[in-house]
Amino acid sequence: MTIQQKNTYDIMEVCVLAGKIMLQSGAETYRVEDTMMRIASAYGAKESHSYVTPTGIIFSIESDQPTKTKLFRITERTTDLQKVTYVNSISRRITKGELTLDDAYYALKKIEESKAGYPTVIQVLAAAAASGCFLIMFKGTWFDFPAALVAGGTGLLSFIYAQRLVPIKFFSEFVASLIIAMIAVLAVEFGWGVQVDKIIIGSVMPLVPGLVLTNAIRDLMAGHLVSGLSKGAEALLTAFAIGSGVAIVLTFM
Amino acid sequence: MIEQLITSFIATAAFVIIFNAQKSSLIKCGIVGMSGWFIYVMMTTFGYDVVPASLIASFVVGIICHIFARVYKTPIIIFNVAGIIPLVPGGLAYDAMRNFVENDYSFALSLAAKAGLISGAIALGLVFSEVINQLVRKAKQPPKIYSKSRL
Numbered sequence: 013m014t015i016q017q018k019n020t021y022d023i024m025e026v027c028v029l030a031g032k033i034m035l036q037s038g039a040e041t042y043r044v045e046d047t048m049m050r051i052a053s054a055y056g057a058k059e060s061h062s063y064v065t066p067t068g069i070i071f072s073i074e075s076d077q078p079t080k081t082k083l084f085r086i087t088e089r090t091t092d093l094q095k096v097t098y099v100n101s102i103s104r105r106i107t108k109g110e111l112t113l114d115d116a117y118y119a120l121k122k123i124e125e126s127k128a129g130y131p132t133v134i135q136v137l138a139a140a141a142a143s144g145c146f147l148i149m150f151k152g153t154w155f156d157f158p159a160a161l162v163a164g165g166t167g168l169l170s171f172i173y174a175q176r177l178v179p180i181k182f183f184s185e186f187v188a189s190l191i192i193a194m195i196a197v198l199a200v201e202f203g204w205g206v207q208v209d210k211i212i213i214g215s216v217m218p219l220v221p222g223l224v225l226t227n228a229i230r231d232l233m234a235g236h237l238v239s240g241l242s243k244g245a246e247a248l249l250t251a252f253a254i255g256s257g258v259a260i261v262l263t264f265m
Numbered sequence: 266m267i268e269q270l271i272t273s274f275i276a277t278a279a280f281v282i283i284f285n286a287q288k289s290s291l292i293k294c295g296i297v298g299m300s301g302w303f304i305y306v307m308m309t310t311f312g313y314d315v316v317p318a319s320l321i322a323s324f325v326v327g328i329i330c331h332i333f334a335r336v337y338k339t340p341i342i343i344f345n346v347a348g349i350i351p352l353v354p355g356g357l358a359y360d361a362m363r364n365f366v367e368n369d370y371s372f373a374l375s376l377a378a379k380a381g382l383i384s385g386a387i388a389l390g391l392v393f394s395e396v397i398n399q400l401v402r403k404a405k406q407p408p409k410i411y412s413k414s415r416l
Contacts, residue, residue: 038284040342093286093343100340129285138282145276149269149302150356168283209363213356217276218283222350226342229388233395255362262366 140165147214163215189257273302294347327394
């Protein structure tokens with residue numbers, strides 16, 4: 013392998029690693045493509061092409077030798093915007109010429125392996141606070157506030173645990189909204205709440221596919237029709253899962 | 266009103282934690298969400314319909330997001346999510362679903378159409394702010410050879 017050949021492969025390795033972390037952490041598709049091409053051109057690749065969908069990355073670099081192409085399949089996707097920010101700042105430093113190829117690779121590897129993110133307890137507390145606040149925003153009464161706190165917190169907790177038990181996202185969302193609706197109905201039954209509807213709407217908000225929806229809109233705007241539509245479908249399915257969970261409780265209780 | 270402002274600030278800031286964004290963006294996201302919700306509430310109390318209110322609010326949210334993303338060198342998606350979340354027509358979608366379950370299809374369909382319209386208005390507001398952003402960028406810098414547009 014000549015030095016130049018090896019160099020092209022190394023560039024590719026760094027680009028695909030950066031793209032992989034971003035895509036798995038919930039970045040928009042066009043941002044992933046853009047970042048990979050920026051890194052490649054910063055390291056002197058003549059021309060690069062990237063095609064990213066929510067489930068895979070295809071990336072190729074053209075050099076003096078025949079074009080090299082790499083395909084990477086993405087199966088797991090989580091939401092970790094911290095990692096997106098870190099990779100973004102690394103790509104900024106690369107385009108400024110501050111990082112060598114090896115440094116960039118190790119920095120990215122470190123980000124990939126880091127267990128960034130908040131502990132479950134904090135996330136559940138945040139979901140509880142958000143639920144209570146949304147209840148007030150949607151013109152609920154302060155009397156329902158504790159019920160929304162409990163329902164919202166338990167909802168996210170059951171979502172996280174259901175996800176660990178069975179890694180099917182739509183099922184977890186269904187279970188979570190089922191539990192939220194049950195708590196809301198029981199709270200009103202026992203006199204700890206007044207408006208079932210408001211409590212449910214407020215507590216369901218942490219499950220609403222806000223990030224997917226925003227990503228879908230931004231991808232469609234950037235002309236990534238395939239990614240935009242598939243993310244839109246994901247958001248729609250999530251909304252359907254939440255709706256059916258609540259609907260079942262309303263029908264039978 | 267103050268009650269609405271404080272709750273919208275806390276609610277959107279909490280989403281930063283749910284989506285695992287870094288702590289430093291907590292307050293910024295709260296400000297984005299609060300300003301969007303402020304415009305929405307003001308317009309609806311002054312008698313405007315929810316659809317134009319959502320349009321204007323998401324437009325303003327988009328503008329603020331672009332400014333924040335530029336200033337703090339952070340991916341815009343973090344601020345966008347925080348700003349959009351309160352505007353999402355969750356309540357209407359819930360009412361529509363409830364009426365479907367109770368077999369009142371005609372009322373449910375009109376509610377669902379309204380929810381769809383609001384979602385479209387939010388998307389349109391984001392598009393408008395994007396257009397403004399690109400116009401400003403074009404006016405600022407001379408055309409470069411490397412002209413891949415970056416949103």
